[in-house]
Amino acid sequence: xxxxxxxxxxxxxxxxxxxxxxxxxxxxxxxxxxxxxxxxxxxxxxxxxxxxxxxxxxxxxxxxxxxxxxxxxxxxxxxxxxxxxxxxxxxxxxxxxxxxxxxxxxxxxxxxxxxxxxxxxxxxxxxxxxxxxxxxxxxxxxxxxxxxxxxxxxxxxxxxxxxxxxxxxxxxxxxxxxxxxxxxxxxxxxxxxxxxxxxxxxxxxxxxxxxxxxxxxxxxxxxxxxxxxxxxxxxxxxxxxxxxxxxxxxxxxxxxxxxxxxxxxxxxxxxxx
Amino acid sequence: xxxxxxxxxxxxxxxxxxxxxxxxxxxxxxxxxxxxxxxxxxxxxxxxxxxxxxxxxxxxxxxxxxxxxxxxxxxxxxxxxxxxxxxxxxxxxxxxxxxxxxxxxxxxxxxxxxxxxxxxxxxxxxxxxxxxxxxxxxxxxxxxxxxxxxxxxxxxxxxxxxxxxxxxxxxxxxxxxxxxxxxxxxxxxxxxxxxxxxxxxxxxxxxxxxxxxxxxxxxxxxxxxxxxxxxxxxxxxxxxxxxxxxxxxxxxxxxxxxxxxxxxxxxxxxxxxxxxxxxxxxxxxxxxxxxxx
Ligand SMILES: Nc1ncnc2c1ncn2[C@@H]1O[C@H](COP(=O)(O)OP(=O)(O)OP(=O)(O)O)[C@@H](O)[C@H]1O
Ligand SMILES: [Mg+2]
Numbered sequence: 001x002x003x004x005x006x007x008x009x010x011x012x013x014x015x016x017x018x019x020x021x022x023x024x025x026x027x028x029x030x031x032x033x034x035x036x037x038x039x040x041x042x043x044x045x046x047x048x049x050x051x052x053x054x055x056x057x058x059x060x061x062x063x064x065x066x067x068x069x070x071x072x073x074x075x076x077x078x079x080x081x082x083x084x085x086x087x088x089x090x091x092x093x094x095x096x097x098x099x100x101x102x103x104x105x106x107x108x109x110x111x112x113x114x115x116x117x118x119x120x121x122x123x124x125x126x127x128x129x130x131x132x133x134x135x136x137x138x139x140x141x142x143x144x145x146x147x148x149x150x151x152x153x154x155x156x157x158x159x160x161x162x163x164x165x166x167x168x169x170x171x172x173x174x175x176x177x178x179x180x181x182x183x184x185x186x187x188x189x190x191x192x193x194x195x196x197x198x199x200x201x202x203x204x205x206x207x208x209x210x211x212x213x214x215x216x217x218x219x220x221x222x223x224x225x226x227x228x229x230x231x232x233x234x235x236x237x238x239x240x241x242x243x244x245x246x247x248x249x250x251x252x253x254x255x256x257x258x259x260x261x262x263x264x265x266x267x268x269x270x271x272x273x
Numbered sequence: 274x275x276x277x278x279x280x281x282x283x284x285x286x287x288x289x290x291x292x293x294x295x296x297x298x299x300x301x302x303x304x305x306x307x308x309x310x311x312x313x314x315x316x317x318x319x320x321x322x323x324x325x326x327x328x329x330x331x332x333x334x335x336x337x338x339x340x341x342x343x344x345x346x347x348x349x350x351x352x353x354x355x356x357x358x359x360x361x362x363x364x365x366x367x368x369x370x371x372x373x374x375x376x377x378x379x380x381x382x383x384x385x386x387x388x389x390x391x392x393x394x395x396x397x398x399x400x401x402x403x404x405x406x407x408x409x410x411x412x413x414x415x416x417x418x419x420x421x422x423x424x425x426x427x428x429x430x431x432x433x434x435x436x437x438x439x440x441x442x443x444x445x446x447x448x449x450x451x452x453x454x455x456x457x458x459x460x461x462x463x464x465x466x467x468x469x470x471x472x473x474x475x476x477x478x479x480x481x482x483x484x485x486x487x488x489x490x491x492x493x494x495x496x497x498x499x500x501x502x503x504x505x506x507x508x509x510x511x512x513x514x515x516x517x518x519x520x521x522x523x524x525x526x527x528x529x530x531x532x533x534x535x536x537x538x539x540x541x542x543x544x545x546x547x548x549x550x551x552x553x554x555x556x557x558x559x560x561x562x563x564x565x566x
Contacts (some may be wrong), residue, residue: 063494064460067460067464069460069463081363087460087461087463087464087465087466088464088466089464089465089466091464092327092464093460093461093464095457095460095461097455097457099457100453100457100458100460100461101461102458102476102479102480103480103562103563103564104479104480104482104558104562104564105397111466114465116454116465117466117467117475118465119464146561147563148562148563159461259400
């Protein structure tokens with residue numbers, strides 16, 4: 001095995017998040033869209049759990065349900081045994097969209113805001129944490145800037161800093177690095193892993209990049225194309241930046257690729273009108 | 274015939290190159306001030322003042338050429354009369370502003386209650402939009418006779434019509450603004466466990482601030498118009514009458530210069546509120562936040 005720091009065991013054996021038999025549907029004016037169908041998975045404490053699947057398979061929807069924004073039509077979602085019924089700061093979410101920052105607050109104020117309203121940290125400590133988090137995402141020169149003057153990737157980094165500064169029970173991240181350029185993306189992945197090595201927080205991370213899933217995640221849930229159903233769950237804690245060129249890495253990537261794009265998983269669509 | 278022979282082979286014609294980016298160190302740290310004349314010329318206040326001065330010159334020139342003070346007094350004459358009358362004018366302005374402030378504030382308070390109800394429930398939203406559809410098109414002046422029957426002559430009647438003219442514009446704009454707040458922003462607010470009044474005050478109000486501000490501006494314009502018109506109709510209670518009454522009284526004495534002085538005061542106040550108060554709010558909020566150009 002390589003000497004990457006990441007190879008420590010992740011996952012504590014104690015389950016933090018329990019998703020069982022969850023079906024998620026959107027009601028529109030004319031249709032009932034099933035985004036996820038009878039999905040089961042559980043996330044253990046300190047695990048880096050990745051949801052991987054093709055576009056439109058319901059990854060964001062699943063994350064929103066865990067966030068408490070969308071009640072499942074069947075099944076249940078539990079955090080530490082308690083049913084999720086509404087959003088809360090114990091599950092900080094980094095959304096896929098850019099407009100999650102408050103345009104009327106500067107970068108620093110945006111990061112401070114959650115700590116203030118949840119009263120989790122206050123005063124000088126909140127300020128210190130906010131500055132540290134902003135420094136981690138390399139935005140210190142932009143502390144006093146309003147979000148409309150940031151690029152898409154920079155906004156995403158502020159959202160990440162904001163979520164991490166609050167130290168939630170579980171971080172829900174919806175393709176947080178998708179808008180970043182290759183170099184920044186790589187740096188952010190590294191930062192996230194370094195941070196994880198320090199704090200051992202739990203995260204649920206959505207991506208559609210196989211490589212990112214393998215590097216960031218310790219366990220990967222693979223979803224089938226729309227409507228999202230569980231296809232596989234794999235352990236990828238052994239892979240990191242140091243062994244990207246190893247044959248095992250390539251073999252695993254190939255295996256995931258196969259699971260994502262095979263056709264035999266096709267079933268009659270449970271989408272009803 | 275084929276067309277292929279006319280297409281040059283790809284990749285042969287244009288040479289590749291690599292180079293060090295040119296030196297750009299001088300661009301970031303040297304802030305070059307614009308030439309004084311250009312800064313002066315581009316200044317908004319300067320341009321607006323110039324426009325107003327131009328209008329005054331045209332007024333003065335036309336009035337002198339007409340030379341008929343009873344119909345169209347000159348600017349200088351108007352200002353002179355306003356200066357002579359300044360004690361009374363100030364009183365009138367104070368009376369008008371008092372009624373306006375009471376009415377405007379009360380209108381905003383009622384609008385806040387209505388929009389809170391509208392945010393809280395679908396029924397509230399329907400209630401508000403139905404009321405708005407009914408009463409927004411109703412001219413405030415048309416309610417004045419009713420106000421006179423209910424409240425008699427005096428400030429309460431004025432306040433009543435001002436509330437009517439402010440309320441619907443502000444409530445409608447605020448509700449529209451709330452509805453347009455992006456879903457992601459709402460969710461990131463709710464993610465923090467914000468609910469009820471805190472959610473409205475900390476998330477919805479600032480996020481909808483451009484529309485709310487537009488509502489406040491429209492409400493102010495409606496209120497100011499309605500108030501002056503209502504005072505003109507009042508007539509009788511000259512002791513407590515406002516600017517509208519001043520104009521009305523001057524007309525009955527055929528004192529055109531005083532009519533002009535009163536109108537000038539109405540215009541100047543309108544201009545000041547727009548150019549000073551609302552512009553300051555705008556540049557400190559929605560413009561600063563990039564929510565409005
Ligand atoms: N607000 C909505 N109303 C109706 N249908 C929706 C809504 N949001 C998503 N859907 C549908 O639900 C399905 C899953 O959407 P979701 O956003 O969860 O996909 P995703 O896996 O996150 O895709 P991507 O990788 O492109 O972000 C899609 O078919 C989409 O059309
Ligand atoms: Mg998505």
